[in-house]
Amino acid sequence: MALFLTVISVLLLCQFLFIIWNMKQFPVLKPASFSSDEPISLSILIPARNEEKRIEACLQSIVNQRLYPKEVIVLDDYSTDQTRAIVERFSQTYPWIRVQSGRPLKPGWLGKSYACSQLAEVAASDWLLFLDADVRLKRGAIEAVYEQLCAQKTGMLSGFPEQKTGTFFEHLVVPMMMFTIGCHLPVKWVRKSKNPAFAAAHGGFIAIEKSCYHNIGGHEAIKDSLVDDMALARRVKEQGLPFTLASIHPFVYMRMYESGQEVWKGYRKNLFPGVNRSIALLSSVFCLYTLLYLAPVICLMMALLQLNVLSICLAILCYGLGVSIKAAIDIENGRTSAMAFLLPISILSLIAIGLASMKIGLKKEGYEWKGRRYE
Structure with missing residues (x-):
């Protein structure tokens, strides 16, 4: 023994x-001095399906920023709750926020990928930032993100938000996502290697340059992937385009799940795929x-x-x-x-x-x- x-x-x-x-190999988003009186060329795209408990705080964190994106588009994916009404209330005060109705799910597509694809179709900016409804941006987040995007010029950026947890099972399981990344994925190779095996991303926060997105086939190329964030990252690396996995937790946080049952179902959906x-x-x-x-x-x-x-x-x-x-x-x-x-x-x-x-x-x-x- x-x-x-x-x-x-x-x-x-x-x-x-x-x-x-x-x-220590993670590039860290830093407070930026970027300022502009005009909206920046960034479209924040949020797929939402029955997100009335989360979408208001997400949008509020965006309108609390010092620097605004060009537009925020929320896709109402056949919600049966008050998701649409909440977004429409925001749009009355902030005209650059709008809600779009989702189309019926096509055969062969998974729900989130189809929602993201529809959002990308109507986005008008050079950079697309896909956010989940449970993501919150701390003040200064948009400046920090956009400065990094301008320096990168093309490709994709993702990162793991700070994970807020409430129930005991959340405390036990949710942080294990970063545990596995930290223990097994050489972060330096994510940035420097063109091998798609060295890729990781978080679907709650993905920024991608618009022409890069269309060059890799967008979400249509990964329409049947349950782990769409990883699939998108691999597509970017396969094309030899820049990909950054950054430390974004100083500016971005979220609570992915709100009960032990949600943790179990969410991780069960993702682990084997x-x-x-x-x-x-x-x-x-x-x-x-x-x-x-x-x-x-x-x-x-x-x-x-x-x-x-x-x-x-x-x-x-x-x-x-x-x-x-x-x-x-x-x-x-x-x-x-x-x-x-x-x-x-x-x-x-x-x-x-x-x-x-x-x-x-x-x-x-x-x-x-x-x-x-x-x-």
């Missing part, structure tokens, strides 16, 4: 050093997580029963290194490190959701989200 734990501790130390380096439905890849990741983060806890309990002091110390060291990895990633992304101590429970939760996602994918039962079923 002592030898096993020694090997695990060395692996965890290497992982810790990697994430410390890796998290997110690894291209590869049983081998998902199983390998879960085996690695079990080895690094769960096995030391099991060994600690066994060592306590055996009163094996050396193994106890090594198991505690392994657990501490795992917690340190999680805490470093959380802190770097604007979160508290308190939940890092529950990393083994977070890992178990992620594995359970992943297995459920794999089961649905393999049995072709269909993933359910916002009243629609996706294969």
Whole structure:
């Protein structure tokens, strides 16, 4: 047991050093001095389906900016609540905000991709910024984003907003998105390599230059992809166009889910499709997580029963290194490190959701989200 734990501790130390380096590779959006009396050439595009609880705060965060976009277009995707009425109320005060009615979903398309495609058709700016309705922009966000876009000139920019969480299950699972990115994706290669394998994006915040968007085929080229953000990023990299995965959390935040049930359904929809439905890849990741983060806890309990002091110390060291990895990633992304101590429970939760996602994918039962079923 002592030898096993020694090997695990060395692996965890290497992982810790990697994430410390890796998290520093994110380009960081910085406060910008950009100012203009005229609206900038940026269209903010928001697909919305029954978002009455979220859309008002999203729009309010936009109108609170010092610098306004040229237009904000909200696509009402057959909402049955007050989504449209809320947007229309904003448009009375801010004429550059408007709502557009969505068309019936075409065969072969997924809902969000079709909504985004319709928005892009009518956008009039050089840059398109796709936002989810649960995204909030902090003051100064548009200046910071637009300055980065002007410097980049073309291509795509995405990033992971600061994740606000409320329920216990949200605290456990939602931050694991950045945990997997930090541990496995060399951020420097995302920016420098043309290999589409080194791509990551967040669908809640995607900025893309209009001609680049049309050159890669837009959302029509990825119309049947459940993980549309990753698919779009890969298309950009395949064309050799600039792609930036930036640290945007100082300016952008969101609460993706508002209950444990939503977390389960949302991650279940994305996990297996997110690894291209590869049983081998998902199983390998879960085996690695079990080895690094769960096995030391099991060994600690066994060592306590055996009163094996050396193994106890090594198991505690392994657990501490795992917690340190999680805490470093959380802190770097604007979160508290308190939940890092529950990393083994977070890992178990992620594995359970992943297995459920794999089961649905393999049995072709269909993933359910916002009243629609996706294969």
